[in-house]
Amino acid sequence: MSDTYRALTRKYRPTSFEDIVSQDHVSNTIKNAIKQNRLSHAYMFCGPRGVGKTTMARVLARTINEIDSSIDGESLNQTLNIVEMDAASNNKVDDVHHLRESVRIPPQNGKYKVFIVDEVHMLSKAAFNALLKTLEEPPEHAIFIFATTEPHKVLPTILSRVQRFDFKRISVDEIVQRLRKISLDEDISIDEESLHVIAKKADGALRDALGLMDQAIAFCGDTITHNELLQALNVVGTDRLFEFMECVKDHDADRGLELINTLLQEGYDIQEYLIGLTEHLRNLYIAHETSKLYLVEASEETKKRYQQTAGDFSRDDLMRMLHIISEAQIKLKDASQPRIQFEITLLKLIHMERSEQLSELLAGLQELKKNSGNFVAPSQNGSTQKEVKPEPEEQAEKVSEPVDETESTEENLEPQPLNPSTDSEAVGSDGSSPGPKESEIEVEAEAEVDTQIEEEEDDDFDIGAPALITTLARKARASVQSEKQKQTAPSNGAPTETSSEKDLPEKITTEYVQEIWVEYLESLKGDFPMLLHLQMERTKVKKVKGGELHLECDNSFAQKMLDEQSTDLQFKLKEFTGSVLRFNISVGEIDEKDKPMSVYERFKQIQQKDPIIRDIVEIFGAELEY
Structure with a gap:
């Protein structure tokens, strides 16, 4: 020099x-x-x-x-x-x-x-x-x-x-090129990342860049290092910004608060940090598209880092973060406690739910809404009521089903008082007084089974995983059906071959399963909850291969429900096939028209349907914040 x-x-x-x-x-x-x-x-x-x-x-x-x-x-x-x-x-x-x-x-x-x-x-x-x-x-x-x-x-x-x-602003690359030439002329050692820090700080003004270079030389001497330059110019480095985005990705609030405290202790200006964070989020947004990476003003090494980090966030999430930061820059100017407002803003980013999670939640709620025809809202006294709409065939079946006397309780087997108006009918031809009528026993046993099912379903009811029929209730129903078959057998005692036993195929094929599928679905009514039956109706039979029945459903919610009840469903199918087929359940691809909408698309749809919300948006400028 x-x-x-x-x-x-x-x-x-x-x-x-x-x-x-x-x-x-x-x-x-x-x-x-x-x-x-x-x-x-x-x-x-x-x-x-x-x-x-x-x-x-x-x-x-x-x-x-x-x-x-x-x-x-x-x-x-x-x-x-x-x-x-x-x-x-x-x-x-x-x-x-x-x-x-x-x-x-x-x-x-x-x-x-x-x-x-x-x-x-x-x-x-x-x-x-x-x-x-x-x-x-x-x-x-x-x-x-x-x-x-x-x-x-x-x-x-x-x-x-x-x-x-x-005259136009001078680009970062042109300023870096000019500073590199001057540093060689002045015999100053400086790394590429530091040159980009000075060029971005200059904001398109070469005169400002030369002034910052002078300041850096006065602080660092002939050898300018990146950390010393950040300290001399009081600039928030990209390392700190990447570190904060790691906290956002991991939802680590404690680490984020510690980082905020360190920044403030080192004397960084709050507004300067928010400006740097805004540019950082903008670069991450651009880095999603490799073809647009030239819009990021940074060294090649930093550009690669932006590409790696951009994959952790969706573009919708980055846009919401940019909106939060922009709002905070305005609020901080009039805030009586800027530090508290600053911490709240950054904690919003850390705790913010991701768009994918919100989309999954909306899709799950939409699916639940489609399949919740059997349920109504809680009553005024706080108890959950279930609305049961039995089919006419089910009602007729319940009346005709006999009871398994061996599993009936003592209370059900006690003699019932006869109605005076039906005394003559109740007395047998030999003058003896028989017990309750066969049809009365059937109705009482069936009512007891239904009551037990309802009590257990009410105890276990949950929106995320609706309670299914219990093992005890299934045994009770099976015993009732067994007794019914016994009573409908021929009087001569000769065994009767059921229709399913007569029609069993020698080899189970895909075509056979598809033929009996509708009948199989009808048999699920009464033995399984209506919600499970609805999901099975929307399930497609793909193929039968190696003792496995490959099924395809349209969403992960249905897949989880069918997997949980696959054992009972397989044994039910055995009545039609004669052997157990293991279920192999997968989720098929969703058509574009059936894909769940994003949070913002859902918000727009709600505005279109609800005139009150539309008026609120127009008058007050309502926005989805996070």
Whole structure:
């Protein structure tokens, strides 16, 4: 480094059009105008700070007057042919009158007399009006160059008399390339990640980047390390942001609070951290699409890291996080306790449920809504009521089913008092008084079984996994059916072959199972809950292979329910096939029209259906926050 210190912004100010970074559209136009001798009498350079407006004006003045490169840009004002004026401090009418007097004097040497007015928007309205006539019809040797960051404040009458050029922000890659060249010239050792930190901190202004580079050199010396640079510039590094997103991914609130406390103890500004986190989430959102990775302003190593981390979050989740952070930046400005508000915001991100989980929950609720026709809401006294709608065939079957006397309780077997009006019917032909009628015993036994089933289902009822029929209840029903078969047997005692035994095939094929499937589903009624029966009706028979029956259902909820009851369902199917087929249950692909909607699509659908919610959204601007 040189022994005589000079700021990098002054030392490396461009002296030619080729040195100016990222403003080729202006440089090429002016160079062509010089070659063709078509220079305008007035130019206006507009753009953000530090992008080269004043530098471009000085290079133009140097080029058209052929001033030697040994005279730097700051010394140009000392020549008689170039006049620089700061409109921020010389904005009165008298200052413009002095400028008009200077315009009359021709150049002492050279061809043109150039007037550079910086921050021209600071001139008063009277000063602008005083300049109008001179600006419209200046002498042939006079050229005006105005520079401003706020062209909208300049009078339209002034804008109509100049050629306007809009300067653009300098990209991060161009700033990094320029800083890398300067670091080599200055013999400064700096890593690529640090160059990107300085370039992003400069926000498109090369002058700011050179100032930050000067600050880093003063803090770190000839060797600039990444950690020291972050400390010198008080910038939140990407490592800290990736570490926080790990906390969000793992829902680790304790670790997140510890990280927040460390950041605040190290003196990081809350707003600066939220700005950095916003950019970090934006980069993660973009990293989902590999083809759009060029939009991420970072080193190649950091881009790869963004790609790896982006897979942990969906784009919907990242959008919701960006919305939370944006809202927090507004609220923090007026918050009486900024730290508490800051911690609440970051804890929202950590505890936020993922879109996939919300979609699964909505899909499960929608499925439950479709299949919950047998259930009603709790009654006013708080007890859960179940609405049973038996089919007509079931009612007739219940009346005709006999009871298994061996398993009836003593209470059911006690003689029942006869109705006086039916005494004559109750007495047998031999004059003896028999016990209860056969049909009465059947009805009482069936009622007892149904009561037991209802009690156990009510005790075990749960929305996530509806209670199914118990083993005891199934045994009771089986005994009732067994007794029924005994009583319907022929009087001569000869065994009767059931229809299922007569029709049993020699080999169970897929076609056979498909033929008896409807009959099999009908047999499930009464023996199994209606919810399970509905799910079985929506299940498809795929094939029979190697003693396995391959079934396909349309959702994971149904798959779980059928897996839990597969043993009972298999034995029930044995009555039709003669042998047990193991169930192999899978979930088929869902059509696009049947796929569950996202949280936001569901919210839009609710708005369309409910006019009250739609009015709330329109009036108050309601949004899904997290």
